[in-house]
Amino acid sequence: MNILLTWLGNKDLDNMELDQSAAIVTLATKSSQPFNKIVILSNQQEQKWHRFELFVQKRMATIGRPAEDIKIYNADIVSPIDYSSIATVTEKWISKLSEEADSLCINLTSGTPAMTTLSVLIGKGKANTQFVQTTPKNEMIYVDIPIDFGQEYVKSASKNIANTATSEPKIEQAFSKLTAKSxxxxxxxxxxxxxxxxxxxxxxxxxxxxxxxxxxxxxxxxxxxxxxxxxxxxxxxxxxxxxxxxxxxxxxxxxxxxxxxxxxxxxxxxxxxxxxxxxxxxxxxxxxxxxxxxxxxxxxxxxxxxxxxxxxxxxxxxxxxxxxxxxxxxxxxxxxxxxxxxxxxxPALRERIEDITVIVNQLVEQINKAASKHPDYISKNISEKGIKFILSQPWQGNIRELWSTLNRAFLWSDSQTITENDLSSAMINRAKNESFTDVTLSYDDKLDITQLVDKYKKAYILAALKASGNVKSHAAQMLNLKDHQTLSNWMKRLNIKHEK
Missing domain, CATH: 3.40.50.300 (P-loop containing nucleotide triphosphate hydrolases)
Structure with a gap:
């Protein structure tokens, strides 16, 4: 069975009064395969519906095409531009007719742009649908729309996430909204x-x-x-x-x-x-x-x-x-x-600790908002230990480094909660510039080299503990020590207290 689904356009009714063809009549009389059934949707000028049905039937009959099943149905829509109600009606009829038909043709000429748009979006989801339209000279055209809307939507949503992740974080751009708790x-x-x-x-x-x-x-x-x-x-x-x-x-x-x-x-x-x-x-x-x-x-x-x-x-x-x-x-x-x-x-981010949690929450909101349009995305948050880990880092690249780190952690994690381990894995290890200045001493100079070495040891141990979130095993690895017990022995000798 070959079925035509169409909205009733004003041009179709106006040309009927002049006894001339418009889109619906053109499609009904010129399609390569005759339509066994024509379903017309409308929500206005109901007093003209019966005359229009007879008008189409007469044109079909004169060329020997089936004219028994041509009917206008009331479309319960709010207005010709209300996408929500038009979508409901369009979905209902396309689903129903695509099950009945071997081939369902959908007219893209008659009706409003909203009706046409939704007909395409919904109709592309059915395997046996094809789209037709007419030219101003009443010529019929079969329309090929070579787009997989589902795939294009996912691609667009993914691109939006990527663009947001690689752009600058938009925290707030007015004095009253600048993050300034510190x-x-x-x-x-x-x-x-x-x-x-x-x-x-x-x-x-x-x-x-x-x-x-x-x-x-x-x-x-x-x-x-x-x-x-x-x-x-x-x-x-x-x-x-x-x-x-x-x-x-x-x-x-x-x-x-x-x-x-x-x-x-x-x-x-x-x-x-x-x-x-x-x-x-x-x-x-x-x-x-x-x-x-x-x-x-x-x-x-x-x-x-x-x-x-x-x-x-x-x-x-x-x-x-x-x-x-x-x-x-x-x-x-x-x-x-x-x-x-x-x-x-x-100030550097590490110099404004009180602001970091607020900034993190703003960036998390931006990441979730950008990714929310992706159909598979689950909104995420950061655990309390994750926040503590963020507060412990030096953030040499400041907000820009924090922004990219959060994006990586959110991308790689499948969990709703981003942990300190997720954040640690998302960090980029930066090569440190360990330049050494030549040491010069005068003949009478004296210094306590043991005290000097201990001073440097203590400074680096404290830095490693802070960066690792006070996890001794990880701090020991950072300092290239044998194990956490070795670190503990150093800390005891240097009088460094361990905060858990």
Missing amino acids: VQMQNVVNKAKKIAASEVPALILGETGTGKELMATAIHKGSLRANKPLKVINCGAFAENLVDSTLFGHKKGAFTGAEKDHPGLFEQADGGTLFLDEVGELPPEIQVKLLRALQQGEINRLGDTQTTNVDVRVIAATHKDLSKLVEEGKFREDLFYRLAVGIIQM
């Missing part, structure tokens, strides 16, 4: 608020992964320029000529490939803020142009002699020691002092 971070935020209220340039210092861009965004949002653009550039990510063009723009013909005038980030950020991340990477020639922009509010596009005035507040950031770069002649001293007006030193 005294260190509260002091930083208070300084940043004062800087935001002024128009001075700002320089944000701190290790990689401490949230310098997040702080720059907060300063912009807390300033009088908040409703103007915020433009961001990583100064170390471009070749010198591209940095010049990206920051200051270029004229047509300035270099090969410059086919039209291009405004740089300074012009795009006019009235707003420009964030220069890794400003220490700027080459000397660009430093000169940046200094002029800061001092005089003027720029020149690459290849242009005309000066352009800009009103831009600059916030710069770096993980490098700019003072040292100035001493080495790699960064202009006058530019350093021009930038270093409002200085913010971002």
